[in-house]
Amino acid sequence: MSTPDDRFGPGSQAALRDANQRRVLEVLRSAGELTQAQVARNTGLAPATVSNIVRELTTAGVIDDADRGKRRRMLRLARTAGMVIGVDFGHRHVTVAVADLSHNILAERRVPLGPASSARDSLARASALLEEALTAIDGHMSEVVGIGMGLAAPIDSRTGEVGAVSILPGWVGVRAEDMASDHFGQHVVVDNDANLGALAEHMWGAGQGCDNLAFVKLSDGVGAGLFIDGRLFRGRNGTAGEIGHTTFDEFGDVCRCGNRGCLETIVAAKSVVELLEPRYGHDLTIADIVQMANDGDNACARILADTGRQTGAALASLCNLINPELVLIGGELALAGELILAPMRESVRRCGIPSSTHDLHIRLAELGARAMVLGAVALALQTSGERTP
Numbered sequence: 001m002s003t004p005d006d007r008f009g010p011g012s013q014a015a016l017r018d019a020n021q022r023r024v025l026e027v028l029r030s031a032g033e034l035t036q037a038q039v040a041r042n043t044g045l046a047p048a049t050v051s052n053i054v055r056e057l058t059t060a061g062v063i064d065d066a067d068r069g070k071r072r073r074m075l076r077l078a079r080t081a082g083m084v085i086g087v088d089f090g091h092r093h094v095t096v097a098v099a100d101l102s103h104n105i106l107a108e109r110r111v112p113l114g115p116a117s118s119a120r121d122s123l124a125r126a127s128a129l130l131e132e133a134l135t136a137i138d139g140h141m142s143e144v145v146g147i148g149m150g151l152a153a154p155i156d157s158r159t160g161e162v163g164a165v166s167i168l169p170g171w172v173g174v175r176a177e178d179m180a181s182d183h184f185g186q187h188v189v190v191d192n193d194a195n196l197g198a199l200a201e202h203m204w205g206a207g208q209g210c211d212n213l214a215f216v217k218l219s220d221g222v223g224a225g226l227f228i229d230g231r232l233f234r235g236r237n238g239t240a241g242e243i244g245h246t247t248f249d250e251f252g253d254v255c256r257c258g259n260r261g262c263l264e265t266i267v268a269a270k271s272v273v274e275l276l277e278p279r280y281g282h283d284l285t286i287a288d289i290v291q292m293a294n295d296g297d298n299a300c301a302r303i304l305a306d307t308g309r310q311t312g313a314a315l316a317s318l319c320n321l322i323n324p325e326l327v328l329i330g331g332e333l334a335l336a337g338e339l340i341l342a343p344m345r346e347s348v349r350r351c352g353i354p355s356s357t358h359d360l361h362i363r364l365a366e367l368g369a370r371a372m373v374l375g376a377v378a379l380a381l382q383t384s385g386e387r388t389p
């Protein structure tokens with residue numbers, strides 16, 4: 001009697017085994033580490049099949065068996081299965097990180113980089129930094145199976161072009177993914193800073209275990225990364241989550257997007273600083289403002305509270321739309337902590353519909369300045385393959 005597998009000839013058994021093996025590798029890469037029972041559950045494969053595959057891959061050195069003998073043995077991909085790289089181009093820096101496929105960050109480097117640097121110069125700088133990071137862990141580009149890259153800019157997912165509403169002028173109009181892939185000699189996946197923040201916080205930070213969250217970046221740019229039902233929601237052209245360009249005052253200041261009175265013109269870090277300059281002079285930073293507010297300065301405390309309140313009104317609309325469980329606040333203004341969060345929560349409660357906001361948590365993101373580069377690593381982990389025996 002023929003079974004479904006041998007109906008297609010002798011080749012199909014091998015094809016099935018390969019497909020099952022790929023599935024096991026995929027769930028391990030996605031989770032970092034799992035027990036054998038969890039691998040069976042996540043793949044939907046029979047425990048005996050998983051057991052065979054794990055034995056083969058352990059013998060081949062692809063799965064790490066360092067914990068062999070423990071009762072609850074955790075399986076993870078060994079370094080021989082490959083490494084992934086994250087590269088983050090921010091407003092004033094470039095950061096690179098190297099990780100293994102079980103989600104351990106092995107090396108990380110960061111150097112200042114002017115916002116006006118051309119895309120080519122920026123990539124050359126990243127390569128030099130990467131070389132340094134790889135050398136420190138005795139690694140080599142030939143071990144790299146995936147590269148993720150972050151840009152503080154909207155990226156059109158149809159054309160791959162960096163949009164004009166960017167705080168990185170050197171990248172505007174550049175097909176970032178194509179250029180970076182040419183530069184590194186392998187496929188590079190690119191995403192914006194807010195999306196990467198959401199991915200990173202979900203994998204390593206305050207959003208672990210939460211499948212419906214918004215990561216809101218409050219810096220010179222303002223935007224949200226939306227993690228819905230366990231995956232990043234990018235929208236048709238990759239511009240989902242641009243809450244910084246919600247109209248707040250139709251006749252307000254002209255925004256870099258061309259509209260007037262966007263939320264970003266009111267709550268961006270530089271707008272907050274500008275509001276206080278007439279009183280305290282130039283060279284103020286957000287850190288100074290937070291310090292003065294904590295020391296009892298009324299104007300600084302008031303401006304931070306108002307920033308929280310105005311952001312909260314926009315967040316209420318976002319929560320009405322996507323009903324997240326958690327909103328994580330990151331970016332420079334997160335330095336203000338409760339000074340900004342308390343009024344924000346109050347404003348979300350006041351403006352949002354109760355069913356979308358009554359059990360909503362609004363907290364600080366945890367990864368700070370590392371969020372973007374870690375998000376680029378998470379993106380590489382999601383999209384890479386691995387070196388198989």
Ligand SMILES: [Zn+2]
Pocket residue numbers: 244245246255256257258259262264
């Ligand atoms: Zn705008």
